[in-house]
Amino acid sequence: MPLYDLLTGPMLYTWSFFIALAVFFIGILYRIIGFFRLNIGPNLPVFTMAGRIKAFLSGLFGILASPARIFHLFKTVILDVVLQLPLLRQDFLKWVMHICIFWGFAGLFFFHALEGYVSEVIFSNYLSTLNPFMALRNIAGVMVMAGLVIAVYRRKTHFRLRQISRRPDYLAIALLALIMISGFGLEAAKIISSGVFYEMVEEYGSLDEEELPALKAVWQEEFNVQFPGETIEVTPELMEEGELLNEDNCAACHANPRSAFVSYPISVAMTPVAGFFNRNRLDALILKIHFLSCFLALAYLPFSKFLHILTTPVSLMISGLAGQQIKRDENRATRRVFDLSACTQCGTCTSHCAVGPLYEILDNPWVFPSERVTRIRESAWGRPMEPESRDAFSLGSFICTMCNKCSQICPAGLDLQDIWKETRERLAEESLPDPVIRIRDLRKKQTPEKAGLQTPVVIKPGKNPLIASLKRSFQTATFSQCYTCLTCTSTCPVTGVTGEIREFGSAPHQVIHALVLGQTDLAKDASIVWDCLTCYKCQENCPQGVRITDIFYQLKNMVYHQEFGI
Amino acid sequence: MKYALFSGCRTGFDIPQHPKSAKAVLSRLNVQTQELDFGCCGYPAKEKNLDAFLLLAIRNLAMAQAHNLPVLTLCKCCFGSLKQAEYYFKNDPDKQVRINSILQKEGLYYDGGVKIHHMLTLLDREIDQDLLRQCITHPLDGIKVAPSYGCHALRPSTITGFDDRPNAPTIFERIIALTGAEPVNWSRRLECCGNPLLEKNSSLAQTFILEKYKTAEQEGADIICMACNYCHMQFEHGRDLILKSGSTPPIPAMLITQLLGRAMGLEKDRTGAETAA
Incomplete structure (x- = not known):
């Protein structure tokens, strides 16, 4: 059956590799085109893709032509990219985590996965079965595993990281873990494998049939190879002969497997099931799991947070060279799109966000910068915002105080400030401006229909729940002390400018009086509430201790609650 | 004495010269400052949700409490916000419980007194x-x-305790007089700059700032001085408006820490860019 052959035969490696590689390159091409094509921010002015590529190339040339900037770039690469010093300054554990994964994986990638192109070229005596390479491979594997454990620990224990960690974060960790575990498992399976032993004897050994038991005895006793269904009678003489054979045939190219200090203990633990393993050649199965998980990661890279392996070094270089001061608008537009793909969802911005704690009260994930980055990226790459989330996203975007802290601490060097600024402009353009402005507009629309302009105010009997809630607060309950002396209105700078107090709602005393009469709707729609400077002059001067400005704040809070549910 | 320096969100991108000049001046006066991982003072959230305002403000005070440091703000709005939040917090046991239960998640706690x-x-x-x-x-x-x-x-003076005489304060004049400059008895010194309405009712906001520039010039001032991030932004905005309208450039408006920096003979690069005079 051809499909069966494809899945099990020796061709599996080749075709799965080339498919993964093709997906990888198509994905990368798709990303690169997107970096120059997509736009974060208002729809106008849009630069042409050619214009942006031209601006990028001219910027790049400017860097390459200047020795000072090349030196600066080199410094950034060493300090920020290779040594990750910004991360070290922020959080030691996080630095350990990332360095372990980064250096461990880079080591495995270049010296193990690409051994034919790197290790064999650099080291004339390179053999994957020799030391120090065998031990180093285990060290690198342990580093990655340790990093992954710290990563999961941090995401599970840090209360803010727990809130923002999503499936893609754990998927990335799981995929790396699968590669590492299958790697160790493969090495352990090869250690115990009699099949691998026979293959290697066949290929590299030059010994007679009758010498084989001695070598087998040594490899079983010393190196934990398991020969299912065979009992080798181990005698000191046999071992002595085997040791000599091992010296002559194996040792020059194969170090003691105990140097694989992680895989060897695993192989010892596997001894009880070694018979089953070896009879079914499960080492071949683990090999398939190992390379298939690597190829999966390769194909997944352009479409996942793994992309940061390629993008973040570049964003760190841009940040090191230009900071937040990119001159050309075209390049700023390209950087915005690029930066979104360099975000690693590490949560640093969110943990330090000036308004991040509001999540606990507003229950709105978009107050978190890292969540907004993810959503803006998804929108840009073709997944528009769900209609029901639009309000909440706008609210989160505008509650940001633009304090620039996120851009200053981002370990990937993103210029988030620019992304926030442009996104806000886009939102305003899409009629989702700052909720403050939207609420003002709503109030204005309601003004003509308000009672009390043409028709007399009717005082309704019974309890008004809003009045009751005002009375519950020691600050706002003070409205009932008003005796309408108009001191507030005569000190109000806004009334002083707008002048017209005959129209209801433009003077503070009218609002307080409306509350005294139980007319909360009139009070909430009063223009002075929404044009209040919050200068507190009225409250300062009120002879009755009415906390007028704070009452206005409370009225605004009520309308917010009514309109946005917060 | 050591203080936790509360620069305010607006200094991160728009007014870096404010904390920069403040630190330069304070180091001259042997005052130590420490920068904690402060967040927003709560002021921008106040009109949306009182609890949100309280959480943000009290969180900063809890951080200062954890470090056993008094807070030093540069901005008037941050100062008023923290003062007011503490007042609310002190007088409302329900809010104390709610805010502390949220702060507890990040290992913070506040019981007043910072x-x-x-x-x-x-x-x-x-x-x-x-x-x-x-x-x-x-x-x-x-x-x-x-x-x-x-x-x-x-204001409200009973809560902020900024000056004993809120309708006739002298604290700012006293500091200006120390620099050797002459404080102008400016008729609009206590008026709002208009910034709170900047994005909501821009024409009204402009009226206030233009009026401040006009009267200060008419009453003989050479420089307008402020000690607030939002006022500074509003004066910069007013300057842009005046320049755009083609009128003669207004008098400079600078931060008190920059004025002090000048009087202390500090280099320009230690106090940051003043408004182009």
């Missing part, structure tokens, strides 16, 4: 005035400075 200073109250009340006078090596003789007080520190 001292909150503004740059001006610090200079006026905490610093030895003789030392301050000694540091003025380049007195600004003959320069007339109009102080823009900033609403949120001054």
Whole structure:
């Protein structure tokens, strides 16, 4: 059956590799085109893709032509990219985590996965079965595993990281873990494998049939190879002969497997099931799991947070060279799109966000910068915002105080400030401006229909729940002390400018009086509430201790609650 | 004495010269500052949700409490916000429970008592005035400075305690006089700059700032001085408007820490860019 052959035969490696590689390159091409094509921010002015590529190339040339900037770039690469010093300054554990994964994986990638192109070229005596390479491979594997454990620990224990960690974060960790575990498992399976032993004897050994038991005895006793269904009678003489054979045939190219200090203990633990393993050649199965998980990661890279392996070094270089001061608008537009793909969802911005704690009260994930980055990226790459989330996203975007802290601490060097600024402009353009402005507009629309302009105010009997809630607060309950002396209105700078107090709602005393009469709707729609400077002059001067400005704040809070549910 | 420096969100991108100049001036006065991982003072959230405002403000005070440091704010709105939040917190046991239960998640707790200073109250009340006078090596003789007080520190005075006489304060004038400059008795010194309405009712916001520029010039000021991030932004905005309209450039509007920096003979690169005069 051809499909069966494809899945099990020796061709599996080749075709799965080339498919993964093709997906990888198509994905990368798709990303690169997107970096120059997509736009974060208002729809106008849009630069042409050619214009942006031209601006990028001219910027790049400017860097390459200047020795000072090349030196600066080199410094950034060493300090920020290779040594990750910004991360070290922020959080030691996080630095350990990332360095372990980064250096461990880079080591495995270049010296193990690409051994034919790197290790064999650099080291004339390179053999994957020799030391120090065998031990180093285990060290690198342990580093990655340790990093992954710290990563999961941090995401599970840090209360803010727990809130923002999503499936893609754990998927990335799981995929790396699968590669590492299958790697160790493969090495352990090869250690115990009699099949691998026979293959290697066949290929590299030059010994007679009758010498084989001695070598087998040594490899079983010393190196934990398991020969299912065979009992080798181990005698000191046999071992002595085997040791000599091992010296002559194996040792020059194969170090003691105990140097694989992680895989060897695993192989010892596997001894009880070694018979089953070896009879079914499960080492071949683990090999398939190992390379298939690597190829999966390769194909997944352009479409996942793994992309940061390629993008973040570049964003760190841009940040090191230009900071937040990119001159050309075209390049700023390209950087915005690029930066979104360099975000690693590490949560640093969110943990330090000036308004991040509001999540606990507003229950709105978009107050978190890292969540907004993810959503803006998804929108840009073709997944528009769900209609029901639009309000909440706008609210989160505008509650940001633009304090620039996120851009200053981002370990990937993103210029988030620019992304926030442009996104806000886009939102305003899409009629989702700052909720403050939207609420003002709503109030204005309601003004003509308000009672009390043409028709007399009717005082309704019974309890008004809003009045009751005002009375519950020691600050706002003070409205009932008003005796309408108009001191507030005569000190109000806004009334002083707008002048017209005959129209209801433009003077503070009218609002307080409306509350005294139980007319909360009139009070909430009063223009002075929404044009209040919050200068507190009225409250300062009120002879009755009415906390007028704070009452206005409370009225605004009520309308917010009514309109946005917060 | 050591203080937790509360620069305010607006200094991160728009006004980096404010904390920069403040630190330069304070180091001259042997005042140590430490920067904690402070968040927003709560002021921008106040009109949306009172609890949100309280959480943000109290969180900062809890951080200062954890470090056992008094807070030093540069901005009047931050100062007023922290003061007001503490007042609410102290007088409302329900809010105390709610806010502390949220803060507890990040290992913070607040039970009151953190001292909150503004740059001006610090200079006026905490610093030895003789030392301050000694540091003025380049007195600004003959320069007339109009102080823009900033609403949120001054009022409500029973809560902020910024100046004993909220309708006739003198604290800003006293500091200006120390620099050797002459404080102008400016009719609009206590008026709002208009910034709170900047994005909501821009024409009204413009009216206030243009009026402040106009009257300060008419009443003989050479420089307008403020000690607030939002006032500073509003004066910069007003300057842009005036320049755009093609009128003669207005008088400079600068931060008190920059004025002090000049009087102390500090290099420009230690106090940051002043408004282009």
